[in-house]
Amino acid sequence: EIVLTQSPGTLSLSPGERATLSCRASQSVSSSYLAWYQQKPGQAPRLLIYGASSRATGIPDRFSGSGSGTDFTLTISRLEPEDFAVYYCQHQGTFGQGTKVEIK
Amino acid sequence: QVQLQESGPGLVKPSQTLSLTCTVSGGSISSGGYYWSWIRQHPGKGLEWIGYIYYSGSTYYNPSLKSRVTISVDTSKNQFSLKLSSVTAADTAVYYCARDRRYCSGGSCVTWGMDVWGQGTTVTVSS
Numbered sequence: 663e664i665v666l667t668q669s670p671g672t673l674s675l676s677p678g679e680r681a682t683l684s685c686r687a688s689q690s691v692s693s694s695y696l697a698w699y700q701q702k703p704g705q706a707p708r709l710l711i712y713g714a715s716s717r718a719t720g721i722p723d724r725f726s727g728s729g730s731g732t733d734f735t736l737t738i739s740r741l742e743p744e745d746f747a748v749y750y751c752q753h754q755g756t757f758g759q760g761t762k763v764e765i766k
Numbered sequence: 767q768v769q770l771q772e773s774g775p776g777l778v779k780p781s782q783t784l785s786l787t788c789t790v791s792g793g794s795i796s797s798g799g800y801y802w803s804w805i806r807q808h809p810g811k812g813l814e815w816i817g818y819i820y821y822s823g824s825t826y827y828n829p830s831l832k833s834r835v836t837i838s839v840d841t842s843k844n845q846f847s848l849k850l851s852s853v854t855a856a857d858t859a860v861y862y863c864a865r866d867r868r869y870c871s872g873g874s875c876v877t878w879g880m881d882v883w884g885q886g887t888t889v890t891v892s893s
Contacts, residue, residue, distance in 0.1 A: 709880055
C-alpha cells in the first residue's frame with residue numbers, strides 16, 4: 663500500500679510569498695496519477711493539478727506542480743489571500759494527510 | 767456544467783447500513799470517460815477515498831473498506847449510490863461524491879483527476 667506523506671504540516675506565510683508544498687510517496691509512483699487539491703473550510707476539495715504538473719481548468723498559473731518517482735511538489739508562486747487553505751496530494755486511492763497554508 | 771448533489775439520512779444507528787445517493791445534473795452519467803467516486807472526510811481530518819463506479823457497473827473499492835462497501839449506478843435516474851454496512855461511530859464523516867475523469871484500457875488508466883465534487887453531506891453514526 664502506498665503512503666503519501668505531506669510536509670510541512672503547516673506553512674505560515676504572508677500574502678505575496680512563495681509556498682512550496684511537498685508530497686513524498688512510500689514507493690515510486692506514476693506521475694500520471696498524482697493530483698493536488700485545495701480545500702477551504704466548509705467546502706469540497708477543488709482539483710488544482712493532475713498528472714503531477716498539469717493545471718486543471720480555470721486554475722491560475724501561480725499554481726504549478728512538479729516531481730516524479732517518490733517526490734512531488736506543489737508551488738504557489740505568489741500567495742493571494744484566497745490561497746490560504748489546506749492542500750492534499752492524491753495518488754489513485756490514497757490521499758496525503760494535507761498541508762495547511764496559513765496567514766503569518 | 768455538471769453538478770453533483772449528495773442526499774441521504776444524516777443520522778444512522780450503529781450496526782445499520784449507511785445509504786447515500788449522488789444525483790448528477792447537467793450531463794449524463796452514461797457518457798463515458800468518467801468514473802463516479804465516493805470520498806469521505808472524518809471530522810477535522812483528511813480525505814479518504816471509498817471507491818468508484820463506471821456507468822457500466824464496474825467498481826473498485828478501497829481495500830480497507832471493501833468488505834462493507836457497495837457502490838451502484840442507476841443510469842435511468844442519472845444517479846449513483848453508496849451503501850456502507852455495519853457502521854460504527856468511526857464512520858461519522860462528511861461524505862462527498864465526485865467525478866473522476868479517466869480512461870482505462872487493457873488494465874491501465876490515464877486520469878485527469880476528480881474535477882467535479884458535490885458539496886458533501888454529513889453523516890453521524892449514533893444511537
